[in-house]
Amino acid sequence: MKVVNTWHSSTAIQGRIELNRGRVLRVKLNMPQDKIEILDVKTSFFRLHGFSENIQRMLDKEEKTINVCSGSRLAKVTGLELCVDVSYVNASLVEHAPYFPFTGPFDMEVSLNKRDKHSGYNMLAKRSESKTASTIQFAFDTPGSSIDRTLAFDLSVNYKKKQVDMSFVSPWKNIAVKGKQIYFLSN
Structure with a gap:
């Protein structure tokens, strides 16, 4: 058995902060991308046999998916929407199931999405x-x-x-x- 855990982030924000003698503060943040991947976590399982690797799905019948976004109010005020997508295997009701994270594949993505054309x-x-x-x-x-x-x-x-x-x-x-x-x- 082989467990592969991947953590990824792809953020791009350009900015400038100027403080002039404690009397003037200027902040300029540019967001060149429409989607900022704050965090992307994936856990996968593989069955090893000789030199080959095959995906092992584990307890995939109990897979749960949750998608939550901050909604239109925050998008209207800031022009951004924060979203969290999680997919995991809920093995809490399965007798003799292994403990998390060995229950099956796990995916989580936290992203910030532009909902306006502002720069x-x-x-x-x-x-x-x-x-x-x-x-x-x-x-x-x-x-x-x-x-x-x-x-x-x-x-x-x-x-x-x-x-x-x-x-x-x-x-x-x-x-x-x-x-x-x-x-x-x-x-």
Whole structure:
């Protein structure tokens, strides 16, 4: 008897992370492939006879298959779908069966599938301060996508003018808030 166990991964992500003096963080991730094989595990059994090898199916009548994917919500928000496919022999109800992994063939694949035509992900986080103003920015986007996933948040405080500006942009809602101190009573 010969047992062959194969582990395989085929991931391709190109990226760039830029941190500028702790004030600006830029992240750019490109996904050139439509499918990223995070992990692929296979176990096979062979019967040896002389110089020949024949596949030994073991307890294949009890073979179970499970296919689970993250679904359309995650795909709509991120443009990605995470899937897990598992095939194994369930020998728990078979009397005198061997213990796993010797029950029979085992296959498991974990993959990340693009569900949009976007090329990748862009993120920006920025903070700046001076004696007269403070600014915070955050932005996220999937360039080239068919679905708008742009998220942006900006907050600026002008101490000299005693003014606050805030904006939030998303595919679902846009919000803008402006505030200014006009009059201040002191005791």
